[in-house]
Amino acid sequence: VPPDGAPFPPGRYKPPATETNPALEDPTPDYMNLLGMVFSMCGLMLKLKWCAWIAVYCSFISFANSRSSEDTKQMMSSFMLSISAVVMSYLQNPQPMSPPW
């Protein structure tokens, strides 16, 4: 009930597209997704363990920053790819990772 006392018109109830272009807002999840895939491919092809681990981190970060409208399939596929990169690197070479120093 509006305080004016004046009759209120049946206003526009539908919310507008909350952001006309959500991609403009924050590109982090997309970048992280892409980075994750690149790193996991590097890890698989070049058999670099640290690449694979970074890929796992990237896919986690992408998931944390994702919008609710984002496709879960994309998230899951990047996540699975990074996990498979880690697993494959260890199957091929069970040696532990050596620190860079």
Place this chain on the structure above:
Amino acid sequence: MKNLYIFIAVLFIPWSFSLAKYDEFEDGDDIMEYDDNDFAEFEDVSEETVTESPQKIITTEDDEEEATVELEGQDENQEDFDDTDTQEGDTESEPYDDEEFEGYEEKPDASHSKNKDPITIVNVPAHLQNSWESYYMEILMVTGLLAYIMNYIIGKNKNNRLAHAWFNVHRELLESNFALVGDDGTNKEATSTGKLNQENEHIYNLWCSGRVCCEGMLIQLKFLKRQDLLNVLARMMRPASDQVQIKVTMNDEDMDTYVFAVGTRKALVRLQKEMQDLSEFCSDKPKSGAKYGLPDSLAILSEMGEVTEGMMDAKMIHFLTHYADKIESVQFSDQFSGPKLMQEEGQLTKLPETKKTLLFTFNVPGSGNTSPKDMESLLPLMSMVIYSIDKAKKFRLNREGKQKADKNRARVEENFLKLTHVQRQEAAQSRREEKKRAEKERIMNEEDPEKQRRLEEAALRREQKKLEKKQMKMKQIKVKAM
């Protein structure tokens, strides 16, 4: 039989040893050779071959591990010899029968004497150590991941609690002012959901509508990304605060034409650069609000002095002074179209659509370390928003002001048209060419020769008509000029 067992034991230990290192056997041929040798050894039950096999296995491996495997292989062999002997209950004091292992004896002795002199302690590769400690980097990584997941859950829950605390505090005020509180656009009918709409783990929306003068109000609770550990760490270096953004869309008839903004100096400078309307209509730098009794931290951007005078009434000044620390920016604009769009040349042919809008950005106190209780302090700011809506409706420019405002808008439009004139001409030209090309293609593609002729004639006629029209126009212009 005993001999056979011992042969097998001798063979299997180094064989399984080398199998553990897959990467050594990259070349398929090596494996084949090795297998052949292995089976060959079984067939040929001679001691020489038995003794040679450990050596052979060793030589196919990498140089690095040769020494260690040799040593260890030798050790293992001897140990296992002992073991098998004891298992089988061999009561002989010697580890093995001298008669049976003639050839073998020599070799170990020979290599043993070789190894006696330079006793080199070789580092056993980490993965052969069989201890978890060697995998400390992996454990670190997994711990990091777990920490990230924990932070995600904790951050998500905190944001959720803050959002609901805000909503609970403001619910009453909103419900008394708006008929519709909360709508996510999915229902066909317009019914209040009475709930926040979660867009993200850190952004919550609320749409309110059904009030005089405004079409609707969109409230966005833009919290910090507490669910992302990277962001949390970045914030430790650069503190930031949660924000509440309120966008009120006014009805066309309920707001006069003016552009006005007040807020922190930093925010206004940034907005002036970014926002289309502020950059076009408010050309001066943000002025200090001290003239009106505002604290130094706040500045004013306005289209003309009259608007500032009209806006800064007692109640508004009261709001602004009391809650200056929480106000980031307040923008009233009839030409609001969002931030400046970066468009490529040739694409900008129309002015962006504008809407009469009131924009408010408030900072939640606590600068990151907010608790649900802090949300109560934002309630008066919502009252300010409601008051501003009514004020914007009531405030009308006088005749002079209106003239100035209209002139400004006409000027902006003219500038825009001039800029895009060339582009629009080019666009029209290209459109015409496209049409001609399409026509020609159609004519070419027509299989029937008769139809082709007819279409060509039709096209010719159309062009002639156009030429005639142009000539007529030129004649008319000439006549008028005369």
